[in-house]
Amino acid sequence: MTQQSEQAWCLTVLTNAVITWTSEYYAMAVGRLRAAGRDIPDELLTHxxxxxxxxxxxxxxxxxxxxxxxxxxxxxxxxxxxxxxxE
Incomplete structure (x- = not known):
């Protein structure tokens, strides 16, 4: 595997980690907002x-x-x- 390919794979792993981390925290935030009585339609989350x-x-x-x-x-x-x- 070339260094360029290794770098591309590392960037892919980093991108996947960022997306996973962000998705988890979005889910936590939406859950807390809904638990606090905020109306957050699922249709809005698709955007x-x-x-x-x-x-x-x-x-x-x-x-x-x-x-x-x-x-x-x-x-x-x-x-x-x-x-x-x-906070």
Whole structure:
């Protein structure tokens, strides 16, 4: 396998991970909003795509304080939701 092919496969894995992560958190947010009494029609959700990358830094060096990030996780190992009054 060439380096170019390996890079393409890595980008595919990264893309799939971002989409999966985003989908899970969209589902959590919708569940919490609905539990709080907000009307969120399923038809509206068909127009939302988890294939965005605003939350991904594709360039440069990423420095992560692992201990601080781990401290933010809830009892299920999930990050807290942000926005829509979830803070």
């Amino acid at each position: 939302i795509s988890p294939a965005h990358s605003e939350n991904v830094n594709f360039f440069g060096t990423i420095i992560v304080d692992v201990e601080a990030e781990l401290a933010k996780l809830d009892e299920h190992g999930l990050r807290p939701l942000r926005g829509f009054g979830f």
